[in-house]
Amino acid sequence: MATIRDVARLAGVSVATVSRVINKMESVNPETAGQVLKAIEQLQYEPNAVARGLAGKRMGIIALILPDILNPFFPALARGVEDVAHKKGLTVILGNSDDVGLKESSYIKALKKKYVDGFIFASNTIREEDVEGLRKERIPIVLLDRGLDTASCAVIRSNNRQGAKLAVRHLIEQGCRSIAHIYGPQDFITARERLLGYEEAAGGLKGYSPSLMIPGNFDIESGRKAVEQLLARHSNLDGIFAGNDLMAVGALKALHERGIRVPEQVKVCGFDGIGLAEITEPELTTIAQPVYEMGGLAARILIEEIESGIRDNHLIELDVTLVPRKSTVKGGS
Amino acid sequence: MATIRDVARLAGVSVATVSRVINKMESVNPETAGQVLKAIEQLQYEPNAVARGLAGKRMGIIALILPDILNPFFPALARGVEDVAHKKGLTVILGNSDDVGLKESSYIKALKKKYVDGFIFASNTIREEDVEGLRKERIPIVLLDRGLDTASCAVIRSNNRQGAKLAVRHLIEQGCRSIAHIYGPQDFITARERLLGYEEAAGGLKGYSPSLMIPGNFDIESGRKAVEQLLARHSNLDGIFAGNDLMAVGALKALHERGIRVPEQVKVCGFDGIGLAEITEPELTTIAQPVYEMGGLAARILIEEIESGIRDNHLIELDVTLVPRKSTVKGGS
DNA sequence: CTGAAAGCGCTTACAG
DNA sequence: CTGAAAGCGCTTACAG
Missing domain, CATH: 3.40.50.2300 (Response regulator)
Structure with missing residues (x-):
């Protein structure tokens, strides 16, 4: 591979000048620049990124x-x-x-x-x-x-907070009155914000109770388990807002296993908008992040x-x- | 950050020697090596990967x-x-x-x-x-x-060929007699091999017909479409081997939309073993690649x-x- | 606008 | 076993 020296020689200039036209930082006489460009083209010169890195830190x-x-x-x-x-x-x-x-x-x-x-x-x-x-x-x-x-x-x-509110409001509009939230690990700000959004939007409902909030771990299995606990406590549960799509998938699985029909008996909404959400049966309503x-x-x-x-x-x-x-x-x- | 020169100076040796102990290629007097190691430790020296790259090409x-x-x-x-x-x-x-x-x-x-x-x-x-x-x-x-x-x-x-045979044999064992194959793009060797495996395993079946092989594009949508075509042609279809899991997911969707029950009426097997396969309803049998x-x-x-x-x-x-x-x-x- | 030269921080024959 | 020195291929003050 050609080096900057080869180009300089062919163009009849110094390597400094070649470097300048390559990096177009300082001004170079258009004519000399033309020569250099021609030499670069002719030699198929490609600057060595490692040498450039060592000299210039990038x-x-x-x-x-x-x-x-x-x-x-x-x-x-x-x-x-x-x-x-x-x-x-x-x-x-x-x-x-x-x-x-x-x-x-x-x-x-x-x-x-x-x-x-x-x-x-x-x-x-x-x-x-x-x-x-x-x-x-x-x-x-x-x-x-x-x-x-x-x-x-x-x-x-x-x-995230706004998204959680969107989810809860949507469930309410669809007729849910007892809406649970499976929340993610509270050391993640995303999970905290979604929980806050849920509380803001669902806190005023008649059917609301703190025991409708249940922890999950952002994975399928924890969504499933959370639903089992919810069903044991809340016989009138009719809506679930899961803190992410994976837990929502777990929720769908648990409901399906129990023969509970979605969305007729319980409605489920996830969060994230990952591709999985289009594959479940039924397909998953979700709050899509870009x-x-x-x-x-x-x-x-x-x-x-x-x-x-x-x-x-x-x-x-x-x-x-x-x-x-x-x-x-x-x-x- | 300390450089190799700092280390050399502190250890009272040349940079060449430091380089040697770092790269442990050539033999170095254990005692001098000890000094160097101590200096490295003391200065928290980390070799500069870019300089090393420029000098040594890696x-x-x-x-x-x-x-x-x-x-x-x-x-x-x-x-x-x-x-x-x-x-x-x-x-x-x-x-x-x-x-x-x-x-x-x-x-x-x-x-x-x-x-x-x-x-x-x-x-x-x-x-x-x-x-x-x-x-x-x-x-x-x-x-x-x-x-x-x-x-x-x-x-x-x-x-892949062996895997395709496993899939078809499994479907046969489960009682399928008219087994279709949705194959992937034939410029992929994986798709070609799976198709060959299918032909080897299914070619001898009584219900076999070349029209049971139908092209797909390794994505969900093409799996769905393939099933629609298959159902139009083969009323007795009872098994589908999809060339990959995504097409199998599409197949499941198409069957579900038509109210055809899986696995009771038609059985479906995919290929790849991606995570999606555990999320479908019913969960997808597949040939898992490691x-x-x-x-x-x-x-x-x-x-x-x-x-x-x-x-x-x-x-x-x-x-x-x-x-x-x-x-x-x-x-x- | 342009060139000579130092420098980036290593590795590696070459001597010794 | 060890050191002095060249070299990897660039960039960038410093002069001019």
């Missing part, structure tokens, strides 16, 4: 650290990040943290050595100190689904910070959408 | 190019690759090719510039010339689901080639397993 790589790509929420996020990154000529490194802070730290340590340009964390357990550490080194980061109070950097999430867009936005903001050198700490909250399907609407799509 | 990064992480088959593969890579201290770059040869070429071009150590392609459209190009530069690659005849490099796949293990194995072989410098061209075919569920077995799990 490798054209961003890292996406998420809990687990096997969780059906994350592929769309990853795809959103990768599509934008690829379009801008950047490469994406993927890391699964399993929501273990130590694994995140180890990724950060390993990737800093590789001069990764920036980090996107969709992981819930990054430590404050790690975020601070990166900030001090002026390495851009974008956080997904984190609190406001956290370190000053860009944070993206969707409007997951793919969130990934794309995270990448765009990160790249913007990388290129501009400016670090900002804005919070962006995206809107969610009610997607009504047959698990709440008789004959609905 | 960045400790491998690339995984797959069609689309949104396809539920691939997250498990990616996780398998990443887990092994992370354990060995390597980083994984993810690329979505959408099975477009040009995108693959563009990833290869971009990643070679970054001194990526090796490539895993789970993509079906890599061009022969790209594989050859990498081979010539002695960059290791591992291919998933490709033909035998292709370029000399490691190829991993599962025993997807996670395939990813791990691909990474292990690739890393082995990277470290040893040896390029091999073995074909590894992994066994698949029948996972019987309620879509074929009344009262089955």
Whole structure:
């Protein structure tokens, strides 16, 4: 492969000049630039990213650290990040943290050595100190689904509280009077916000009782178990708002096993809008997050910070959408 | 961050010696090595991967190019690759090719510039010339689901033909006599092999007819449509072997819409063993590929080639397993 | 606008 | 076993 020296020689200029036309930072005489461009074309020259990285600290790589790509929420996020990154000529490194802070730290340590340009964390357990550490080194980061109070950097999430209210109101409109909520782990801000939204929207109902709120673990099995407990306590239960789609799937399974018909006897609404929701029988009504867009936005903001050198700490909250399907609407799509 | 020079100075040796103890290639006096290690420890020294890359051509990064992480088959593969890579201290770059040869070429071009150590392609459209190009530069690659005849490099796949036979035999055992096959795109070797397996196992049946084979596109919608066509032609249809799980899901949906009961009237078997299969109603019998293990194995072989410098061209075919569920077995799990 | 030169932080023959 | 030195291929002040 040709190097910058080959180009310089062929164009009859110094390597510095070649570097300048490649990076179009400083002004170069248009005519010399033309020569250089011609030489580049002729030699099929491609700058060596590693040498560039060593000299200039940027490798054209961003890292996406998420809990687990096997969780059906994350592929769309990853795809959103990768599509934008690829379009801008950047490469994406993927890391699964399993929501273990130590694994995140180890990724950060390993990737800093590789001069990764920036980090996107969709992981819930990054430590404050790690975020601070990166900030001090002026390495851009974008956080997904984190609190406001956290370190000053860009944070993206969707409007979870509003979404929960949408869900509950929809169930009410469909005629539910005793609406339960299976909530996710309360150390996740998303789960907390959805629980708050539920309380705001359902707290005033006549059939309301605190025992309608029951914990789950954001997975199918816990949704199933939660429903078993709910049915034991509430014979008049007619609506379930699950804190995410996986628990909603578990809920559907438990109801089906007991011969309880959905939506006729009990209506079920999930949260997230993952693909699974279209596969259940009946198909699952859900509050859809713009997951793919969130990934794309995270990448765009990160790249913007990388290129501009400016670090900002804005919070962006995206809107969610009610997607009504047959698990709440008789004959609905 | 401390550099190798700082360590050398503190240990009272040359940078060459420090480099030697870090890479433990050449022999170093145990005593000097001790000093160096102490200095490294004391300075919390971490070698700079980019400098190492520039000097030695290896960045400790491998690339995984797959069609689309949104396809539920691939997250498990990616996780398998990443887990092994992370354990060995390597980083994984993810690329979505959408099975477009040009995108693959563009990833290869971009990643070679970054001194990526090796490539895993789970993509079906890599061009022969790209594989050859990498081979010539002695960059290791591992291919998933490709033909035998292709370029000399490691190829991993599962025993698709055998799996198809397992599926058909299982349906026969469950009492099916008129078994259809929805086959995937025939430019995929996996789809071809499954079709062949079906023909071998079902060709001898009394109810057999070529019109029982019907094309699909490996997605839900095409599975649904295929079933509509099948029902129009074959009133006595009692078994369906879908070429993958997504088409099987579509088949289940179409049958459900028509009020045809599964498994009582028609039994359905998929292929792949993705998570979706446990979510359908009834749960889907399938031929499970060891997807996670395939990813791990691909990474292990690739890393082995990277470290040893040896390029091999073995074909590894992994066994698949029948996972019987309620879509074929009344009262089955 | 342009060039010579130092520097990024390693690895690796080459001597000794 | 160990060190001095060249080299990997760029970028970027510093002069001019």
